[in-house]
Every structure is written in structure tokens, then in C-alpha cells.
């Protein structure tokens with residue numbers, strides 16, 4: 001973890017209290033910032049150098065355990081969705097994480113200053129719901145250019161020799177100006193499991209994905225780069241992922257929005273979840289083994305080509 005510099009007024013990592021007195025960490029870079037709640041290890045804000053919020057958080061979000069915060073980036077572990085014995089999306093988003101001051105090193109040296117290392121370990125009570133011992137380390141970094149990077153390292157620390165199996169997602173809620181003006185590029189021709197049709201398998205058509213109604217799809221074995229183009233805002237989000245083969249795309253649309261107590265009736269127009277995930281083929285770890293999954297987000301101005309967005313340029317650039 002980095003500490004405040006004396007040469008600059010900017011404090012790259014600040015520990016403070018957020019809504020309802022919950023512990024919060026603020027990461028600051030040259031002009032961008034991010035906020036992370038220890039409740040859920042949950043990123044709730046990511047702002048660009050104009051101070052614009054890039055993540056959606058519902059105006060009705062409850063920052064009150066045990067309800068997960070509606071918006072930002074909830075962590076789904078050890079179960080994505082409702083497939084399994086655990087509560088929907090697992091328990092990691094409902095736990096209070098700790099700050100880790102001296103985590104095991106990463107293979108590459110980190111020159112970033114604005115980052116925080118969090119850790120989640122099970123309590124004895126937790127092991128009644130999921131009888132496994134683990135260490136879940138989450139590093140959240142705000143890069144000098146304003147990119148937001150999340151790296152998860154999950155280790156099996158079972159002393160009884162037993163493996164465990166999990167699914168996972170960075171359930172990212174992007175803020176968009178108008179969902180009907182949004183296109184997702186990078187998932188064309190990819191197979192998906194449709195959660196709205198008993199997880200039946202289909203293949204996406206060749207066109208970019210646009211939105212006219214409720215969507216809840218798990219795209220499987222996707223490319224490592226996905227672009228979300230916000231035509232009205234002239235902004236493109238680029239999501240890069242590693243160790244996370246699948247991508248979930250979700251928008252509840254009007255009916256489901258009304259049924260959610262912590263989501264405004266019209267808020268579906270201003271959000272889109274695109275979630276780097278491991279769903280189709282769960283991960284199994286033996287004791288001593290570690291899994292790593294990384295998601296990197298950047299927001300860039302969209303380029304125009306004779307009045308049309310040019311997503312290929314975004315996808316082809318490194």
C-alpha cells in the first residue's frame with residue numbers, strides 16, 4: 001500500500017468513512033479518482049479527469065450490510081448467479097474486507113501509487129455456509145492515465161486436503177447516457193447462455209449488440225477485449241480481462257427495475273452491466289493452489305468516422 005507523498009498535495013490513498021459510517025478508501029491520480037468500500041471490497045466510484053462518474057450506482061442503493069451495494073463493481077464469489085447452494089452471487093459482496101499492508105508480491109513491480117490491497121478470509125461462522133478455508137486478495141489500482149485495474153488472487157488454504165470449486169464475476173455497472181444509444185463490440189458471433197431462457201445456448205449474430213429490452217446473457221469464451229460505446233456521451237469504455245473467459249451482459253429493463261427495491265424505476269436507461277467472469281467452467285483449486293483474474297477498465301473519447309462510431313479502431317488498438 002502506498003502512503004501520502006510530502007512533495008504533492010495529492011494523497012494517492014486516503015482511508016476515511018463513507019455512507020453510514022462504512023470504511024472507505026479513496027484512490028487519487030493526477031486528475032482521476034476511485035472509491036472502494038471495505039464492505040464487499042466494492043468499488044463504488046471511478047471518475048475521469050473531468051470529474052465525471054463512469055460507474056453507475058443506484059440512487060436507491062443501500063449502503064447497509066447485509067444487502068450488497070446496488071451498482072459500482074460488486075465481487076461475485078464463490079458463486080455467480082443462483083446456480084449452486086449459496087446465496088445469489090455468493091457472499092464476498094456482503095462481507096467486510098480488511099486492508100492488507102504487506103501482501104505477497106506480484107511477479108511484476110508496481111510503480112503505481114494509487115492502489116489498495118484488500119483481503120477476505122472466512123470466519124468460523126462463514127465456514128458453516130461454505131466449508132472451505134481460503135485467502136482472497138484483491139488489489140484495486142488507479143493508473144496514472146485514469147485506468148481502473150482489479151486483480152483477484154484466490155488461494156485454497158484448506159488444511160484437510162480438500163479442493164474447492166468456484167465461479168466468479170466483476171459485476172461492473174457502467175454509467176451510460178441512454179441505453180438505447182449504446183453498442184457493445186467484441187461479442188459478435190460468440191456463444192451465450194441466455195439466463196432469460198433457462199440458460200439455453202445460442203450464438204450471437206454478426207452485428208454489434210444493441211439494447212431494446214431486458215438482457216441477461218453469459219457470453220462464453222470471449223475475446224479478452226470488449227468495447228462499450230456510448231454514442232451520446234461520445235465515450236467508449238474498453239474492458240480488458242485476463243483469466244476470466246466469460247462475459248455477462250445484463251440490463252433489467254423496465255419491469256425488473258420496478259421489482260427491485262434498491263433500483264430506481266427509470267435507472268435501467270442509464271446503466272449497463274458488462275461483467276468479466278468465470279461461469280461456464282468453474283475453477284477448481286487444490287490446497288496451496290492460487291487462481292488469478294484481472295479486469296482493466298479504461299474510458300476513451302469515441303472516434304467518429306463519417307458520422308459513425310469506429311469500434312474496430314478501439315478494439316484493434318492495444
Ligand SMILES: O=P(O)(O)OC[C@H]1O[C@H](O)[C@H](O)[C@@H](O)[C@@H]1O
Nearest residue numbers: 081088089195216248249250273
Ligand atoms: O440483484 P443481484 O443479485 O445483484 O443480481 C443482478 C443480476 O446479476 C447478474 O447480471 C445476473 O446475470 C442477473 O440474473 C441478475 O439479475
